[in-house]
Amino acid sequence: QVHLVQSGAEVTKPGASVKVSCKASGYTFTNYYIHWVRQAPGQGLEWMGLINTRGGDTFYARRFQGRVTMTRDTSTTTVYMELRTLRYDDTAVYYCVRVYDDGEPIKRFDAWGQGTLVTVSS
Amino acid sequence: EIQMTQSPSSLSASVGDRVTISCRASQSIYNSLNWFQQKPGKAPNLLIYGASNLHSGVPSRFSGSGSGTDFTLTISGLQPEDFASYHCQQTYKTPYTFGQGTKLEIK
DSSP, X not given: OOEEEEOOOEEEOTTOOEEEEEEEXXXXXXXXXXXXXXXXXXXXXXXXXXXXXXXXXXXXOGGGTXXXXXXXXXXXXXXXXXXXXXOGGGOEEEEEEEEOOSSSSOOOEEEEOOOEEEEEOO | OOOXXXXXXXXXXXXXXXXXXXXXXXXXXXXXXXEEEEOXXXXXXXXXXXXXXXXXXXXXXXXXXXXXXXXXXXXXXXXXXXXXXXXXXXXXXXXXOBOOOEEEEEO
């Protein structure tokens, strides 16, 4: 059974950094990309970027470029998302999502982590 | 960036009803559209991919249609567990943008 298990909730201050982990199990880790999506309280979903778990290459949404880094450790089948220079409006639930990518535009976001609440507060 | 606009933003319906939710893209995305269901405090679940393909394990009362810029999610015969929020997402071009969501409530 496919599982994506994320690290626990975080409370951080403005200007600080946060690193969220996502441990994958139940499938061949390097056959799927991992994407990150966030949701601010009471708001819609926002796509942040992706990592190719095989090669490690990444692609970030423009609004996060320079502040976000996604990495992976194939030995532990874990993906990490670090967001720096946090602002109050970064308060959100952050999700990792498994996506099969064969280069075609149809992409199934078919397994989600349980979410990690990151609260930015002074 | 492709803008995704969902309508309505909220909807009241009764068990057994047929409901439709619309999603419009700011440019053609062909059939590169996902639909998700999300319940409070939970992660979204994939319902439909490729605009009209039912994801594994999703009940057949859910269906999707459309191509180009206009898409529809239909739920035929609402069940109590269907009262939730629904989101569309385009995967044609990065960033893979979402609609603002539709909250389906019990009338």
